[in-house]
Amino acid sequence: MRNILIYILFIVAHLFAAGTLAASLPIPKPPSTGAKSFIIQDFESGHILAEKNADQPVEPASITKLMTAYVVFNELQAGNITLDDMVTISEKAWRTPGSRMFVEVNKQVSVEDLLQGMIVQSGNDATMALAEHIAGSEETFAALMNRHAEEIGMTGSHFMNTTGLPDENHYMTAKDIALLATLLIEKYPEYYKWYSQKEFTFNEITQYNRNKLLWRDDSVDGLKTGFTDSAGYCLVTSAKKDGMRLITVVLGTSSANVRVDASQALLNYGFRFFETHKLYDAGTQLAASRIWKGSTETVPLGLDQALYVTIPRGQYKSLDASMSIDQRITAPVDEGQALGSVQVKLSDELVASQPLVSLQTIGEGSFWQRIADEALLYLE
Secondary structure (H helix, E strand, O other), X not given: OHHHHXXXXXXXXXXXXXXXXXXXXXXOOOOOOOOOEEEEEEOOOOOEEEEEOOOOOEOOHHHHHHHHHHHXXXXXXHOOOOOOOEEEOOHHHHHOOOOOOOOOOOOEEEHHHHHXXXXXXXXXXXXXHHHHHHHOOHXXXXXXXXXXXXXXXXXXXXXXXXXXXXXOOOEEOHHHXXXXXXXXXHXXXXXXXXXXXXXEEEXXXXXXXXXXXHHHOOOEEEEEEXXXXXXXXXXXXXXXXXXXXXEEEEEEEXXXXXXXXXXXXXXXXXXXXXXXXXXXXXXXXXXXXXXXXXXXXXXXXXXXXXXXXXEEOOOHHHEEEEEEEOOOEEOOEOOOOXXXXXXXXXXXXXXXXXXXXXXXXEOEOOHHHXXXXXXXXXXX
């Protein structure tokens, strides 16, 4: 009897080691955060691992400066400004209340220094100076912020200023903030580096990044804190571990320590219980289909962007991918034109779906090719 018991324990231990039993265990509920709203989302797949009131508009405080930075980075990328541009500090910028970089009236400061003052030190004065340099006034810059927000699909956000100072018509949602953080990392990696900078010295004054997770967790490399009496303590983080990047948004907590602990708990939860895989690269041919009346007989099909999935740990071998291709494809076809879809299921649950597109442009065939295909189609 004792030998049988030992044998059973050996089998159970082996199954756990292989992930068989571990994979079947349900994912536990996310940790409690004490936040008004939160979200944890995978960077690559966009999959939401957990959320609370993520679509509820709330005061974002200095989280607003992520949107300010997005606009500034866009202007830099477009060549409308440069990091070396010198900005003359207005009295309005100097007088802007709240956290400060300590710029001085009528002094000139580079765009690069102002960006670090805004990102690392959360300087409202630096933020105002950047807005005035780019748009002439904060009001016009806020209009730019709203235009960009609309373009990228931030449907639950509206901006009245650049700093996040309280205004009843100034708000963001956790879901919008996660989207914005994703785009900042994806589109502007050369500027994103400043979000991991732990300190910045300007005018002989050294200030430290308020994101305390930069000291606590080596996987964290951004993004932004925020606080006002009405908004509470907020924190947006991004962390990368073993090739998997997660973004967390925690809004409206009761203290600086609570926002840090809540963000850390969400990151630990995400990395412990989930994993992300790239299934297909963009531009790789996954299939070929008959095309009628075209200059070629087949059209190559693939994806216009890489396909990632985020799933519970240990479930990768249970994924099932399938393709659905339009039944009758007729030339002309443009490169990138959707001609079907790729679906990925885990058991019976659809976990990802993406259009299957033409990987090249195919024009109409010759007169005789079109006539021949017309006849073949008639005979079908």
